[in-house]
Amino acid sequence: MRKLIFGMNVTLDGYIAAPDDDIGWGGPVEEVFLFWCEQMRMISMSLYGRKLWETMSSHWPTADQQPGATPAEIDFARNWRDTPKVVFSSTIDKVDGNARLVTGDAVAEITRLKAEDGGPMEIAGATLAAAAMRAGLIDEYLIVTYPVLVGGGTPFFTALDDWVNLNLVETRTFPDGVLLTRYETRR
Secondary structure, three states: OOEEEEEEEEEEOOOOEEEEOOOOOOOOHHHHHHHHHHHHOOOOEEEEEEHHHHHOOOOOHHHHHHHOOOOHHHHHHHHHHHHHHEOOOOOOOOOOOEEEEEOHHHHHHHHHHHHHOOOOEEEEEEHHHHHHHHOOOOOOEEEEEEOOOOOOOOOOOOOOOOOOOOOOEEEEHHHHHHHEEEEEEOO
């Protein structure tokens, strides 16, 4: 059975984006980007909601070919491009690269994918992750917290019907007061 990981940069008050999808609060911290590069190398499949898919697919397919691309950006772009992706959306009709589109029941498809053999999968996008969270499908939460309060926006966590007990498995500090906490779901 595959592990499903939900991880993102988050504000101290729990948002992955401020109002109007502003992510400017997550300024460049090279060590954090290198951490995400390391994570990307361990992922065997990425699951995307439409909104984040459109953001990522507009930049990363050719980011390694851009003038001034850093070695870390080149590494991330190549790994991102090579990792198989599943995009969940009922509003778009095609995806490109090594992605496939799912327009039906996301929870059923994620459940099916988790039951397969293979390496860890990441889930990306607040709406998609919320559906998987409510269904109890997320095995690990990877939270990179920036010391900023934005007061509103897109939350990392969704409202739940039941408690989810977690075990803390890792903490790490980065420059500028950024903190990683990694939790596994207690089953």
